[in-house]
Amino acid sequence: MIHEPIVAARACPLCGAGADQAEPFLSDTRDESRVSASSFASRKVPEYMSHAMVRCRACDLAYVDRPPSVASLAASYHEADYDSAEEAEDAADAYARALGPVLQQLKGRGAALEIGTGTAAFLERLQNAGFTSLVGVEPSTAAIAAAPTHRKAWIREGIFEEGDFAPDSFDLICCFMTLEHVQDPGALVASAYRLLRPGGVFVGVTHDRRGLLNRLLGRRSPIVDIEHMQLFSAKSARRLLQINGYGDVGGASFYNSYRPSYWLRLVPLPAGLKAGLTRMVRGSWLDRRRLSVNVGNFMSWGFKTS
Ligand SMILES: [Zn+2]
Numbered sequence: 001m002i003h004e005p006i007v008a009a010r011a012c013p014l015c016g017a018g019a020d021q022a023e024p025f026l027s028d029t030r031d032e033s034r035v036s037a038s039s040f041a042s043r044k045v046p047e048y049m050s051h052a053m054v055r056c057r058a059c060d061l062a063y064v065d066r067p068p069s070v071a072s073l074a075a076s077y078h079e080a081d082y083d084s085a086e087e088a089e090d091a092a093d094a095y096a097r098a099l100g101p102v103l104q105q106l107k108g109r110g111a112a113l114e115i116g117t118g119t120a121a122f123l124e125r126l127q128n129a130g131f132t133s134l135v136g137v138e139p140s141t142a143a144i145a146a147a148p149t150h151r152k153a154w155i156r157e158g159i160f161e162e163g164d165f166a167p168d169s170f171d172l173i174c175c176f177m178t179l180e181h182v183q184d185p186g187a188l189v190a191s192a193y194r195l196l197r198p199g200g201v202f203v204g205v206t207h208d209r210r211g212l213l214n215r216l217l218g219r220r221s222p223i224v225d226i227e228h229m230q231l232f233s234a235k236s237a238r239r240l241l242q243i244n245g246y247g248d249v250g251g252a253s254f255y256n257s258y259r260p261s262y263w264l265r266l267v268p269l270p271a272g273l274k275a276g277l278t279r280m281v282r283g284s285w286l287d288r289r290r291l292s293v294n295v296g297n298f299m300s301w302g303f304k305t306s
Contacts, residue, residue, distance in 0.1 A: 116178030211296020246302025
């Protein structure tokens with residue numbers, strides 16, 4: 001699919017600063033001949049293609065200043081491939097471990113909403129943690145098809161729309177590895193705020209572009225991705241919540257645990273070598289283990305304190 005960029009450069013989608021605060025961050029390295037349904041899949045083999053991005057000097061967000069339209073993004077995710085249902089379980093376990101201390105501060109465990117739920121693996125962890133009402137929003141038909149049958153009833157197909165839910169109705173709203181993908185992350189967290197009950201919490205997981213590994217890899221980091229409309233740092237991820245009214249805002253980096261054959265997918269190696277190594281490792285004794293790595297993923301949270 002060819003994305004027609006909008007013509008005028010937008011203001012910073014986090015703080016609203018104009019083009020005078022923007023400095024070049026990434027050049028446009030898209031190659032339309034290499035864009036496919038797998039380009040918009042979760043946990044895909046990195047392609048190292050990106051839209052042109054600028055960095056906001058005021059808030060530290062890096063963002064695409066001429067993004068595709070919301071409708072075009074929705075279509076891309078609707079049609080995206082999905083091949084990582086097993087890794088979704090490992091990711092959900094890592095998120096659940098990181099979320100533990102935040103849940104201890106939460107009074108109610110009634111209703112939870114996950115924006116970008118994939119196969120709803122994380123909703124199942126929330127059910128185990130005592131949440132009684134679960135709903136997830138997911139645009140990818142293929143991801144929903146890969147969900148176990150008992151989770152499908154929790155999933156609504158489509159992109160997140162505030163109007164689909166009642167105000168003041170959720171104790172917890174999660175959005176993991178999705179805030180980079182939406183055209184307007186500020187609008188998303190502001191909508192979530194209105195949907196939370198007083199005392200409820202929003203929790204996001206983003207990449208930290210200033211994390212050690214991402215800085216070392218530079219343009220060869222998997223975060224350099226055509227899917228990403230913005231890239232946060234730890235500072236700008238917290239700022240997103242503060243600026244949209246949240247209180248008691250916090251954040252922490254955490255470790256992800258995956259099979260070695262999955263980590264191999266992310267390593268910048270020539271494609272042939274990577275495929276050969278993956279074939280050797282997959283299904284071997286080594287691949288039954290889980291390897292924990294801090295790849296610069298960052299959990300941020302904020303409460304509806306008023
Ligand atoms: Zn900004």
